[in-house]
Amino acid sequence: MSQICPHCAYIRKSSDQAPDWQCPSCSRAYAKSGRESAPASFRQLPASGESRRGAGRWLMLLLVSVLLLWFGRPYWQAKTAPMAISAEASQPEVILYATEWCGYCKMTRAFFQANGIRYTERDIEQSSSALSEHRKLGGNGVPLIVVGEELINGYNEAALRQLLKPWLKG
Template identity: 30%
Template sequence: MKKIASLHGLKTETGANENVWLLLYKKGSEQSDCALENFQRAGEAAAEMKKNNVLCSADVNEVKDIHPEFGVTTVPALLYFEKGQLRNLVKGCHRPEQFNAIFDKSAATVVANGEKKPQKSVTVYTTPTCTWCNTIKRHFQENGINYREVDVSRDQKAAEEMVRRSGQQGVPQTDINGEMIVGFDKTRINSLLGIN
């Protein structure tokens, strides 16, 4: 695994490699230390299977210019770059096999005929204490759906925008291509995203 020291270093990696995974973490934080250890273990397993992924990590205590560039407000956060573009952001500590499933799902967003399905824009509004938020994020991860997470407890402007658009304060709320869904309405979410 490569240690990234700056945004410039990250751009060098994403420019030179098709699939780059970056774990942003904060050394000394229980969640981050858990994520780093499991990410390293998943990376070793992926390397043994000759998967074409470049795995990187950056400690936000030392590297200050990456997380603001991509709107990351909480760590640990796993960022997936494909051909230099940010395609997915997954937060929290996951077991090594979950990290491997995330690697596989992102690699498997190519349809059988080789063409990519157009990925709809998905934003999930969450808070750290919301259990349904974790359920909805897990549902997206299991189905290979790339999403952006916004923690409304830390972002007042985003919270106000969410309430303005849906008329509701509770989370989770999901914005799929501009359509707001309040709660974990699995049927409607699956319908909008083409999940069977």
């Protein structure tokens, strides 16, 4: 039985010394009769589209991992909250720019007294230096409250509680 090489069209002779699966002329491996492909050791590499499929899986895995890290960040960062300020630490300086007649200023004073917060009050109608400080801070009304480096315009109990949380008694 004669075989014809599919690559170079060489017709195999019975006297050829090459193995049955290899062309004696071009030395390429070809399929034996009755088999659909060459032996496993002589198979060609997969086409470029097939080799990318494996890389695509790795890229997809990498993308999913990055997304999990990005969107999971708030959950693992919430567990590593910053150290709480101890109540023994000194309270930041609290300055209240107010007037005598203001109802919100009165509520702010009552909040500070009820929670044991030390503060300094500066009446902007009684003192010109207090009025100039109030204006430098950008105050456009009363009360204007300075807690350390933070500035609160108007009476805002939630903001006061957040800033003064470690020092509140009530």
